[in-house]
Amino acid sequence: MATLVATPRSRALGFGIRAARTARKLGVRELARMARVSAQDLSHWESGTRVPQIEQVALLLGALRVEPVERKRLLELARNAREPNWLERTTPGISPAVSTYAEYERTATEMVNWEPFVVPGLLQTPAYAEAILAAHRLPPRVVEQQVAIRLRRREVLSRPHPLVLRLFLGEEAFRRRIAEPAVLAEQFHLLLRAAQPRNITIRVVPTGAGYHLGLYGHFVIFDFAHLPSVVHIEHIRGSAHVYDGDHVVAYRAAAEAMSALALGEQESLALIRGVIAELE
Incomplete structure (x- = not known):
């Protein structure tokens, strides 16, 4: 067999x-x-x-x-299908890497997402996504496609058996002015609404929390019902998909360390409300 x-x-x-x-x-x-x-x-x-x-x-x-x-x-x-880890090159525009990541989201049961500087695509508003994609200097048609894909991906959070999302956001994601104040306020209001279902938790890691392994950069841990976990790491022109057991364990330990440093759920939501008040 x-x-x-x-x-x-x-x-x-x-x-x-x-x-x-x-x-x-x-x-x-x-x-x-x-x-x-x-x-x-x-x-x-x-x-x-x-x-x-x-x-x-x-x-x-x-x-x-x-x-x-x-x-x-x-x-x-x-x-090369049997090799345990994978560094995938991407090209500007709609890349197969987008489909791979979306399929991980679709088939996973739980997702741990650490984002130090920006709100992740799964929870971005169209205007916020457009502000980020503008930095890539993509054609308007491609930007429109990318935004539409991000909105469709969000369905995994509200399906009958929804994806469980544990999101850790760096405080810098709320302090960095990557878009107009009105766009940022709209985005942060969406986070407050997103945190209402019990399958989504959003916690902020304060800037003054000190050293932790998340300072090395963004990562996502995907857990599946009947398949091994995968860690996704994104680069400027590519993605790494880590499957080796020792690597996955290390990233899971990093996530738990950040959990110990992060604000509680209610404290995190209070911080977001405070930022919205400053923007409005």
Whole structure:
């Protein structure tokens, strides 16, 4: 019997195969018949828990008539699918990395997010997102697409079995004037509303909290019901997906250390209200 894998690359490969299949409006069994593979194997490949042979991936992509650029990307993922960690290069505009991250959010049961300087995309207002994306000098059409994607991603927080989000925000995220006061006030009001459901907790790590491992930068820990956890780290032109057990343990320890330094939930919300009062 094949060994379960579920590395970041194997999951990204599965996300890509499923996206191509749904774009063609094919069911798992229908595609399996076309590619002459078992529906069970295809299901495992799409979830990333097993890795198909290169020839099988090529056969699937041919049956789905996948475009050359995406075909090359998926075949490269298949060749290296068993490697535990993954440094992914991205390109300006809509990148496959966006889809990979969104799929982590969609399939995770819990997410621990540390953001030292900005509100994360999952909870951004359109105006706040546009202010951030403006720094990338993207075409207006691409900015509009990016904002729409961020709004759709938020559905994971209100679905029947919602994603549990533990968000740690650095106080600097509230002090840095990255947009007009009215835009910032609207954004921080959204955070107050977002903190009402019990599946979302927002805590602020004060600037004066002293040294902690979160000072090395942003990270997200995704936990899944039946798959190993993944840590996501974003860079200017790429992303790292960390799956190795020791690495995940280290990031989880960093999150717990920040939890000890952060303000309590009510204290954090009081700080946000104070910042809103200053802006308005």
